[in-house]
Structures are given as C-alpha cells and as structure tokens.
Amino acid sequence: MGILRSPELLTTERLQLRPMGIADATDIFRYASDPEATRFMTFARQHTIAEAESFARRCAQCWQDGSAFPWRISERATGAFIGAIELRLKPPKADFGYILCPPHWRQGFASEAATAVVAWAIAQPEIFRVWATCHPDNIASARVLEKSGLSREGRLACWGAAAESGRAGGRFPRLCGDATTRLAIVRLMKAAPATA
Numbered sequence: 001m002g003i004l005r006s007p008e009l010l011t012t013e014r015l016q017l018r019p020m021g022i023a024d025a026t027d028i029f030r031y032a033s034d035p036e037a038t039r040f041m042t043f044a045r046q047h048t049i050a051e052a053e054s055f056a057r058r059c060a061q062c063w064q065d066g067s068a069f070p071w072r073i074s075e076r077a078t079g080a081f082i083g084a085i086e087l088r089l090k091p092p093k094a095d096f097g098y099i100l101c102p103p104h105w106r107q108g109f110a111s112e113a114a115t116a117v118v119a120w121a122i123a124q125p126e127i128f129r130v131w132a133t134c135h136p137d138n139i140a141s142a143r144v145l146e147k148s149g150l151s152r153e154g155r156l157a158c159w160g161a162a163a164e165s166g167r168a169g170g171r172f173p174r175l176c177g178d179a180t181t182r183l184a185i186v187r188l189m190k191a192a193p194a195t196a
C-alpha cells in the first residue's frame, strides 16, 4: 500500500479547496495577521508578509513531502478567498485544523469545508480515527467540529502547555489563566467491527 495522500481538489456545494502554496502568502497574511482570527490559534500572529511567505513555502513543502495537506478555501461562485484548512494523515489517525477570515464567519463555510475533509479522511481504509482539538472557550470551533461529525470526548490537561512550546503563555500566548493548558478534544471514530 502506498503512502496515503489527500486529494488536491475538494469541492462542496459552495466551496473549492485546493493546495495552499507559494503564491498564497498575501491571502495567508489576511487571516494570520488578524488578532481576532488568531486568538485561539496555536501559532503566533504574523506581523510581516515575510512570515506569511515563509508559511506559504512550508505549505508547498508539506504537499510535496506529505507531512500535511493544507488547502486554501475559496468560494466557488466568486472565487473569493475564505480561509484555510489542513489535514494531517498519520494512519490509523488523521487530524485537522482550520481558520477563516472574519468577514466570512457565520455563513456555514467552516462546517462545510470541515465536513468534506472529515468525510474524505474517515472513508480511507487506513484511517480509523479523525480528531481535532480546540480551546475550551472556542465555542464556534467546537460547534464546527460537532457539525462535521466529530463528538466531544473529553478535556485534555496540559495539552500543548508552555513546556512544549518553550514560550511564556504556552501555545495560547494571547490567553492567560488555567484554560491555556487545556483543550477540549472531539473525535470521530469508525464503528467498532461487529463481534461474532
């Protein structure tokens, strides 16, 4: 069996997903430099286009080496850039994350994109579990995960804490308090095989 790879193109009713690459730095910067959009993200907010260019190069590299599959999300009708979603395939598991530009929030786009990515991933014979995490206060993201078919399994203490990142404030440098070290985790599993 070959190495599992995501499809380059995914299409939903309103959205098109295609590989994020070097040409996408300006669009990446639109969400990655936004304080509201990056509030719950585990990466530091970008301040220069050079940082976005570096991330764009990383995206292209990921598609090449298969370590992750970051798509840019655009609206089919207008071609407008909406945001990004990334799937990481580590059979038997796969995990994913996403971020949208604020003007496109609350129109069902994240749920639509996540549903398509989850459906593709869980349909692969090599994948038994699709999972994602979000900050406990990130109500919108938890809802997106539920709408894409995942279910809440628990709360992880000290997940991605300061010790891991080496940064004060851990992986949520813009948040403080005990919640910085905990994440709700939501997962989708294939049904257990029937026993005789």
Ligand SMILES: CC(C)(COP(=O)(O)OP(=O)(O)OC[C@H]1O[C@@H](n2cnc3c(N)ncnc32)[C@H](O)[C@@H]1OP(=O)(O)O)[C@@H](O)C(=O)NCCC(=O)NCCS
Residues within 6 Å of the ligand: 036, 037, 038, 039, 040, 041, 097, 098, 099, 100, 101, 104, 105, 106, 107, 108, 109, 110, 111, 112, 133, 134, 135, 138, 139, 140, 141, 143, 144, 147
């Ligand atoms: C989280 C995020 C992707 C949601 O995108 P979106 O396209 O607005 O989400 P949807 O429109 O698909 O909404 C999904 C559900 O969340 C709800 N929702 C969306 N924003 C909400 C908010 N601010 N507060 C409460 N509920 C919210 C919607 O009502 C919908 O639930 P419903 O169908 O039961 O009404 C978007 O807010 C975002 O990019 N945030 C910053 C990045 C981020 O947090 N990424 C996830 C990291 S784990």
